[in-house]
Amino acid sequence: MELVEAIILAVLAASTPLLIAATGELVAERSGVLNLGVEGMMIVGAACGFAGAWLTGSIFIGALFGIVAGTMMSLIFALMALGLAVNQVATGLALTIFGVGLSGLIGARFVGERITPAVHLSIPGLTDIPLAGRVLFGEDAFVYVSVALVVGVWWFLYRTRAGLILRACGDNHVSAHALGYPVLRIRTFAVMFGGACAGLAGAYLPLAYTPFFIPGMTAGRGWIALALVVFSSWRPGRLVVGAYLFGTVTILQLHAQGWGVGIPSQFMSALPYLATIIVLVLLSRARSGGSTAPAALGTVFVPDR
Amino acid sequence: MRKSFLALATGLLLAGSVSATSAADKLKVGFIYLGPIGDLGWTYQHDLARQALVKELGDKIETTYLENVPEGPDAERSIEQLVRAGNKLIFTTSFGYMDPTLKVAKKYPNVHFEHATGYKRNPNMSTYSAKWWQGRYIQGLIAAKMSKSGVLGYIGSFPIPEVVSGINATMLAAQTINPNIKAKIIWANTWFDPGKEADAAKALIDQGADVIMQHTDSPAAMQIASERGKLAFGQDSEMIKFGPKTQLTSILDTWGPYYIERVKAELAGTWKSEDSWGGLDSHMFAMAPYTNMPDEVKKMAEDAQAAITAGKLHPFKCPIIGQDGKPVECKGGDHLDDGQILGMNFYVKGIDDKLPGK
Numbered sequence: 001m002e003l004v005e006a007i008i009l010a011v012l013a014a015s016t017p018l019l020i021a022a023t024g025e026l027v028a029e030r031s032g033v034l035n036l037g038v039e040g041m042m043i044v045g046a047a048c049g050f051a052g053a054w055l056t057g058s059i060f061i062g063a064l065f066g067i068v069a070g071t072m073m074s075l076i077f078a079l080m081a082l083g084l085a086v087n088q089v090a091t092g093l094a095l096t097i098f099g100v101g102l103s104g105l106i107g108a109r110f111v112g113e114r115i116t117p118a119v120h121l122s123i124p125g126l127t128d129i130p131l132a133g134r135v136l137f138g139e140d141a142f143v144y145v146s147v148a149l150v151v152g153v154w155w156f157l158y159r160t161r162a163g164l165i166l167r168a169c170g171d172n173h174v175s176a177h178a179l180g181y182p183v184l185r186i187r188t189f190a191v192m193f194g195g196a197c198a199g200l201a202g203a204y205l206p207l208a209y210t211p212f213f214i215p216g217m218t219a220g221r222g223w224i225a226l227a228l229v230v231f232s233s234w235r236p237g238r239l240v241v242g243a244y245l246f247g248t249v250t251i252l253q254l255h256a257q258g259w260g261v262g263i264p265s266q267f268m269s270a271l272p273y274l275a276t277i278i279v280l281v282l283l284s285r286a287r288s289g290g291s292t293a294p295a296a297l298g299t300v301f302v303p304d305r
Numbered sequence: 306m307r308k309s310f311l312a313l314a315t316g317l318l319l320a321g322s323v324s325a326t327s328a329a330d331k332l333k334v335g336f337i338y339l340g341p342i343g344d345l346g347w348t349y350q351h352d353l354a355r356q357a358l359v360k361e362l363g364d365k366i367e368t369t370y371l372e373n374v375p376e377g378p379d380a381e382r383s384i385e386q387l388v389r390a391g392n393k394l395i396f397t398t399s400f401g402y403m404d405p406t407l408k409v410a411k412k413y414p415n416v417h418f419e420h421a422t423g424y425k426r427n428p429n430m431s432t433y434s435a436k437w438w439q440g441r442y443i444q445g446l447i448a449a450k451m452s453k454s455g456v457l458g459y460i461g462s463f464p465i466p467e468v469v470s471g472i473n474a475t476m477l478a479a480q481t482i483n484p485n486i487k488a489k490i491i492w493a494n495t496w497f498d499p500g501k502e503a504d505a506a507k508a509l510i511d512q513g514a515d516v517i518m519q520h521t522d523s524p525a526a527m528q529i530a531s532e533r534g535k536l537a538f539g540q541d542s543e544m545i546k547f548g549p550k551t552q553l554t555s556i557l558d559t560w561g562p563y564y565i566e567r568v569k570a571e572l573a574g575t576w577k578s579e580d581s582w583g584g585l586d587s588h589m590f591a592m593a594p595y596t597n598m599p600d601e602v603k604k605m606a607e608d609a610q611a612a613i614t615a616g617k618l619h620p621f622k623c624p625i626i627g628q629d630g631k632p633v634e635c636k637g638g639d640h641l642d643d644g645q646i647l648g649m650n651f652y653v654k655g656i657d658d659k660l661p662g663k
Binding site: 007013217 | 340341342343344345373458464489490491492493494495497498499500501502503504505507508509511512514523524525528529546547657658659661662
């Protein structure tokens with residue numbers, strides 16, 4: 001029983017950064033912008049988040065630093081890809097390369113430093129419930145925020161007028177523009193939200209997951225988040241499934257190796273990717289028909305004035 | 306550009322004047338790194354050695370490094386880039402650069418290459434590595450003494466001989482203390498991913514391991530062990546900062562002396578293709594102070610270290626029994642020979658796990 005609980009806790013910790021970053025990117029892509037710079041925004045968020053926490057001693061301020069850093073990075077993207085209508089794919093890739101370098105520069109000063117990681121919630125009585133107690137009532141704030149975030153995004157996209165307008169921009173920017181909506185402004189806000197989430201997801205790594213900063217510590221999680229958005233057919237519900245499934249298989253394959261199941265470890269390491277892709281593809285085949293990608297995704301929009 | 310044109314022109318016209326031209330130039334030495342220089346592990350130690358080199362010979366040489374170079378065919382471009390930039394001695398510091406280095410070496414016979422931890426050589430390509438398994442043996446002794454559960458947790462990177470020989474050395478040592486010792490082995494299939502390394506450490510501890518050993522590069526596992534109140538060994542560099550009450554010792558890569566020696570040889574024109582495989586005796590690596598253990602365990606570790614350094618104790622002393630229960634052929638007299646260790650692709654008896662790919 002304790003082992004099951006330990007596994008669930010590890011799964012939540014491993015899935016949370018993916019879920020946060022992917023939720024942000026989902027909103028950006030729903031508005032029609034493909035920002036491939038998630039990895040770069042994440043790693044800058046990690047460096048700045050750690051810097052903030054180390055300088056002030058507060059995890060909360062560290063997380064704010066991460067959010068602000070991610071947002072600033074996304075503004076560079078918005079300036080190029082939306083303001084100057086540069087190709088989004090190229091801009092996003094450049095943003096990642098830039099972010100990896102910049103984070104090394106910012107973080108160089110902090111390599112080898114330690115901080116006290118984010119505290120875990122502790123409610124006497126509730127947190128001690130076997131199996132479910134620590135999972136539900138003993139997480140750090142990031143985990144709760146990630147759940148609130150994805151629920152909030154779902155509600156925003158499908159239950160508010162603003163969300164409908166944002167999706168309209170992503171599906172047909174010309175019509176949205178013709179109806180009088182400020183497409184570029186809406187997209188800029190969506191990109192900024194994506195950057196803020198990526199920054200927060202990045203900050204989660206040195207603030208809660210492994211409480212130190214090392215260059216390159218995101219290790220490709222931004223790319224996984226990007227892939228999750230695509231495979232979840234741009235739907236928040238499936239995104240949750242995908243992120244937690246990926247985390248679950250990642251942790252389970254480590255445990256399976258420890259138990260000595262005897263399946264080659266190379267295959268085990270590939271398993272999270274395989275399982276997530278297969279399940280999400282099956283989900284999208286079983287449920288909705290037709291293309292699910294925002295129709296205007298990745299296309300440049302220059303309003304005619 | 307101007308310099309190389311000059312060198313080329315003088316070379317064509319008057320062979321004798323080439324040395325005069327290049328004598329005025331500093332020797333360019335290049336490095337290819339696997340991780341970022343701030344990884345606090347493998348690449349960090351290589352860069353410390355590069356800094357030591359600059360400190361020692363800075364007036365005669367100029368160093369360049371490329372970090373975060375992925376292993377595999379992609380590395381070729383990076384190595385070639387260093388060649389084109391005029392580097393005459395290039396250190397490629399990871400196993401996966403072996404074939405790319407060889408390929409570039411064959412293309413540029415006038416440039417010298419030094420490849421870490423590989424086994425392919427060329428008249429202009431040396432290899433160098435350290436006998437870390439000597440250190441792993443000492444760690445195995447300590448681990449068996451310090452483990453209460455009798456279960457060691459081992460995080461591997463990739464199932465290559467360097468890592469496998471480390472696991473075997475650890476187990477052979479641990480079995481001399483506790484014949485029933487168990488090892489749980491998790492392959493991360495990466496050298497560097499702090500999150501995944503932390504997850505692996507959590508999984509091992511959750512499955513009952515109380516001493517964590519790693520053959521991956523970040524201090525994440527040490528940090529998790531520290532958080533959970535377990536014990537652990539560092540890797541490549543000093544990691545005690547991440548587990549002041551956790552780190553037992555750490556194998557420290559100390560490449561500095563070797564780099565200085567090879568660059569001096571290059572400067573003197575005596576560089577030759579060689580295979581250097583140094584152990585504790587030749588200071589290719591060192592052991593971090595033995596901490597967080599009782600005095601008698603510390604004494605045992607120090608004695609073992611002294612015996613290995615003096616050549617009195619060989620971790621792979623025969624007979625060595627493989628997993629199939631049969632003794633392994635003993636090619637080195639009373640111990641396995643270097644070739645057997647360099648190509649080690651089997652587990653010793655007592656490891657109840659399957660080697661991936663076997």
